[in-house]
Amino acid sequence: MRRTILAVLLLWGGVAWAEPVPSGLAFLGWGRLVEDGAGGLRTDAGAAVTLAGVRPLPPPPSWQGVGLRLYAAGPPDRWERQPVYAADAQGRWLQAEWLRQGLAHLDPAPVPGLERLRAAEDAARADRRGLWAGAAMVAHGPDQAVAWPRRYQIIEGRVMGISLPRGAVGLLLGDVKGQGLMVRIDRRLRRRFSGDPALLRGRMIRVRGPVRGGGRAEMDLADPAQLELLDGPWPARMKRHRHAAESQQESP
Template identity: 35%
Template sequence: MWRLELCAAAAFALILTATAPAMAQERCRLASAEPGAYLTGLDRHGNPLTADDTAMRLIDLRVSDIAAAETLIARERPAFRRLADAQPDRWGRLPVQALLDDGRPLAHVLIDAGLARVDPGPGSDLCDPALLVREARARAARRGIWAEPANRPLSAHDPDALAARAGENVIVEGRVVSVGERARATYLDFSRRWRGGFTVIIPEEIWRDLLERGIDADYLSGRRIRVRGVMLDWRGPAIELAIAAFIEDLETGPSP
């Protein structure tokens, strides 16, 4: 089953990548490499450290096993490149991509090993949506953080277990029962109960983004998907979708 879901998620990631707005692709353009621009380690929050103490963050991911990731960075000393047109975030951090000597992105290595999870950070979209597929493979193989049951996906049809994780960043999987399009948001419900069931709240601008990529109510209704985000207490457990890429299709064909 998980092999089929990986194939479906991979195909969906390709759709998202191929249909990503030109503006997003431009936003992810890298600046020219700078001499001596290497990472030296990580701080206690998982942010990269450099020789000149410039505040930075790694794009597309959040380091989960800081000790193991720091050991890898200290050994490999990956070079980094800033995003060409990016401004510092609210914490003054510049977004960067790091590369190993053999050309592999550090993000690939950390995600593949289960040392980090996909997370573009507040107000950002993914530069590399295919990282979601790499993360799914690491999770299926129980690598790194994914060996811990608490980090694995939760069932969208177990509202009590979901409610117990309120305030946490989680991954949830399940079949969409209904889709409600409203003026300011679209709601994916995973239960026929008005209150108490799990709901995914999709803000208007993200719903427009999905529609532009060919993902509409008919496509999602009855489909098994994976979502991620902070668990809220709304009219039951809920996640407000942060970016379009945080909906992953877990099916290979039309829903039965």
């Protein structure tokens, strides 16, 4: 699947790639990417890799191998797969072009150049290019999330309610009494946001990820990059003085 998507881009001689790979990344060498038979990717030298920052589409027509410049986009994951950025011989960034042409969607993670990738996807979505021509992937309201259960979705909506179960955060988008989307952020992930998600009541946000169906659609976030504020900066975290916290603990 991923192998053939690589091909269609590399064979597009008419596309002008203008986006370079972010500077300062470790150059891993030249390689051709091949499927390993188990749904993963390897270089022709046998190294297991993942393509950072994107989720590919189903396969387009057949492809012939092309040599690529590979750059480390982060440390290896728990399965020892190296996330990479790929570029052609002139250093033009493959992932950014995928997103700009609507051939993939952003897989948000703390990778170099994330905002540039997001801008490339925004341009494709605004012009309804590629996958954005279909209704299931276009950013839509929380009341529509249940229409595509078990699929990766992009949802925009206002935070109408907040729950705080054991230090975690639940953000309710949409109708409090009816349908809508519950966005769940566990306690450890909550600390990684630049602000506190518990202070987002009334704010407009965009979230992305797999949606579970049921009585109310739910989405579990795994990384802060899956949540964007659409109406301004993050609110400052509330500061609690140590003596105030101690006095609260001692109160009956």
